[in-house]
Amino acid sequence: MSTLTVPAGSAGSQAPSASRAPGTGSLVELRGVTKWYGNVVAVNDITMTLGPGVTGLLGPNGAGKTTVLHMMAGFLPPSRGEVLIAGEPAWCNPFVYSGLGIVVEREAVHGFLTGWDFVLASAKLHRLPNPEAAARRAIELVDMVEPMNRRMGTYSKGMRQRMRVAAALVHDPAVLLLDEPFNGMDPRQRLHMMELLHAMGDVGRTVLFSSHILEEVEQISGTVQVIVAGRLAASGDYRTIRRLMTHRPHVFTIRSSDDRRLAVALMGRASVAGIDIDPKGGLTVRASDYGTFTRELPKIALAEQIRVQRLVPADESLESVFSYLVGA
Amino acid sequence: MWGTTGCPGVVGRHYGGRVTSTPTRAPSGAPLIATQALTKRYPNGVTALADLTLAVSPGTVGLVGANGAGKSTLIKILLGLLPPTAGRVNVLGLDPALQGEDVRARVGYMPENDCLPPDLSAAEFVTHMARMSGLPKTAARERASEALRHVGLYEERYRQIGGYSTGMKQRVKLAQALVHDPDLLLLDEPTNGLDPAGRDAMLTLIQRIGTDFGISVVVCSHLLGEVERICDSLIAIDGGRLLRADRIENMTTSRDVLVVEVAEGIDQLETRLAGLGLTVSRDGRALQVPLATESTYDQILGAVAELDLPLHSLDQRRHRVAELFANGPAATTSTREGAHV
Incomplete structure (x- = not known):
């Protein structure tokens, strides 16, 4: 299988506005990354770079999307190859977290915590100088100020999801990874989350999200990375991929x-x-x-x-x- | 829990007229589901449905609404599992509050959550569900294998459900809803957790159930694109009230706006069209031009041809179902949705 690649920059849909990264290069880079679990090859020789803006990560179930996201976040070591975040290897490198947030697919939260406690805990874990202000800012960003003092057990799926995004954003990371952020959301919550991702891409963050709902990916971002059976099948703007x-x-x-x-x-x-x-x-x-x-x-x-x-x-x-x- | 009383009719349709009193499918035109001022208040004071009046005619119907809008409550009332606080409800001419078993004998229900026994095979489970709705042993086995074949499970049906993928589990849930040959199917988020290929297969299947078997289907979904694709009509509820009920084609009517997309040179085209005196506005990668007269088409085509640009698409803009939710009172719903969980 050959990989269809569109050179970075031809996408055109994102305005490369003031990037927070030193240099305008890509913050996330995979070089020949392979991951196997025993005899199972989950990710097979993937090389990709992500620029600022929103990118969709697509693939059938079991293609290796979650494995890729987890390697980027440093949860998993690659079996071969390099996963670099801002030029540093992601694995065994806690400092990567100062510039990276991840929202995993499992929506387990402590139901007894209020939304505020949850986001504040995340801010404190990052040892931010002013955790209260950071938590407040992140909660405002996801528009959850009003219900933030309620226990998370009483939240709906969409509200929980937004609070988890707030917790991942609390330290203002340049890279945000989201695994199936739209799962279980209703139409209005979906629109809201789309606007949120858009806004984060527009201010120059590197946002990578996985999804199965292709109409939505199309609305959020034309830039995609498609993984099929552990291999990168295509990357770039999907319209340009079609032309190829x-x-x-x-x-x-x-x-x-x-x-x-x-x-x-x-x-x-x-x-x-x-x-x-x-x-x-x-x-x-x-x-x-x-x-x-x-x-x-x-x-x-x-x-x-x-x-x-x-x-x-x-x-x-x-x-x-x-x-x-x-x-x- | 599936009632037995309605089943002779069900058997009669499939096993060659042994039963004479075969009830026909609901006559077209008569509503399948009708509610009048339906209200449901839970003991904790939450009002899930408030004065809901609607009529569902035969066909494939999408039921949409925010989380906590009252969809699950409505389904439970329709199945006779929950009594309404006030108002009237009628399903296939029956009152679910009094004739719950009769309703459930004629309605198939596919729940949203994962509720399958992991240590049974799909064949065993669906046969069991068929027997629960009153089919004799042999007929139940035959119907189960037929239903599983319809949903596209063949050899896998003898394996334990615990080892199934999400897509296969969704198919088993659909098969058990179909096994007693219902007149009406209630499907709660049938494409949840499926990947694009799985979604596509499930949607085609649902469409076929409506067109080939003539079974009316009510689909709950959060994905409005999906509803637009497979449903004839749509019911939107919000905060326990009816937001809108209409046929899909009435909600996706075309507007008097033309959308033009060129593969390159959009700036040139914008300037040129503006120079022709047209009111041009930019919408992402496309240009919007109000369709004043038929000659607008020619003006646009002429401009594209003169500039030698590749014309990607040209079409009238259509209304989208999503517009229903685009400008709603989001703040009020967020307080309500939490209260319902």
Whole structure:
């Protein structure tokens, strides 16, 4: 399996604003990292770098996402290769924590603590000079000030999740790792968490989150790292990844004022591999060359005096890119 | 707990007319579920449902709402497991508070949480559930194997459930809800914990249950994209009250705004369209242009062609179900949701 890689910086979706990191380089770097448990290879020779902004970590169940996150956080040593956080190895290096926060998937919290106690404890464990102020700031960031004096046992899933994010953010880390942060959240909480991740990416934090809900990943970030069976299958902006899959025709659905005449005109072009006419109206066009087809179509339609009312790429979504990667 | 009284009819449909009084599926048009001023207050003073009036017609229906909005309470009342404090409720023409067993004989329920016995095989468990709903031994075994095949479990069904993946467990839960051939399925977060491929398979399966078997389905979900994909209509409840009930196509109607996306040169296009006198606004990677007349299409296409830009997409913007929740009183819900847990 080859890895589709988009050079860093071409993503374009994130504004590389004032980074807290010394130098503008990436804070998180994996070099040829392999992890095996006994005979099971969980992660196989992964090399990746993460820049500032939000990145989605995708892969089927059991692909090795959690193992990667745990190695970055220094919970696990790599069996081979290097995991570097701001240039320092993550394993056996407690200092990494001064610049890194992680929200793990297991949502175990002490139900008898209030949200405030929980975040404050995290601030004290980091030996912050002013733990109260830090805890307050983190709780404000996740918008949980009002219920912070209630016991966490009475919280809903979404509220617990936000408090856990606050605890991970209390020392203002430059790197934030989240394992399935949307699990169990309702629509409003999901929107809120998405905004939170967005905001953290915009101020130059390096945020990596794993998720199965591809529509949401698409809304938060175009930049993804896809792991399939322990290997890095693709990395970069998913739209650019799609362009690199040149062997797959690009499928578009088109609705116009005269579908048949448009089909005839398009069929003559080398960039078009095939056209289906939908009896209910509309065309499905398979284009072998994305760049040529998308430039030609407006001109052809204008020349034929056909009005194009709808042009929608059918397999450009993260969902289809992902299924191509996993299925390949 | 699954009632036995309603089962002759169930058997009759599948085993060749041995039973004459086969009740037909709910006549189309008549509501499957109807509630009137349904209210539920728990002894600790929490009001889970407040004056909820709704009618669910046959088809695939999405039930959405914030955590703590009252979805689980509603399901428990519909199944006759919890009596309402006030108001009336009617499921398939029956009153669950008085005829709970009859309701449960005709309704399949897939719970949200992990509730399967780890040391039984799926075949044993689903057969047991079939027998609980009153099927004779042989019929129960046949129906169980049929239901497991429908959900895509073949040889694995003889293995212990404890060793199953999340996706397989979800399928077993669905199979036990289907085994007594219900008229109505209640599915509580059926895609929870599934990866993209598993989700896709589960959604296709649910859609098929609705279209191929003609069983009405109520799906609780937090993923609005999912609801948009598989449901015909949607019921949103918030704080125990009805927020909105409508058909999906009415909630995703197109707006008079065109969205244009080009693979490169978006700045050029923006300037050019503005120069043509169009009101252009930026929305992420796309440009939005109000659709004044049909000629707006031609203006945009012309501009793209002149600038020689690759046109990625051009479409009318649609309303999304998510807009329901985009601007809600978030502060008030956070106090309520906690109180309910």
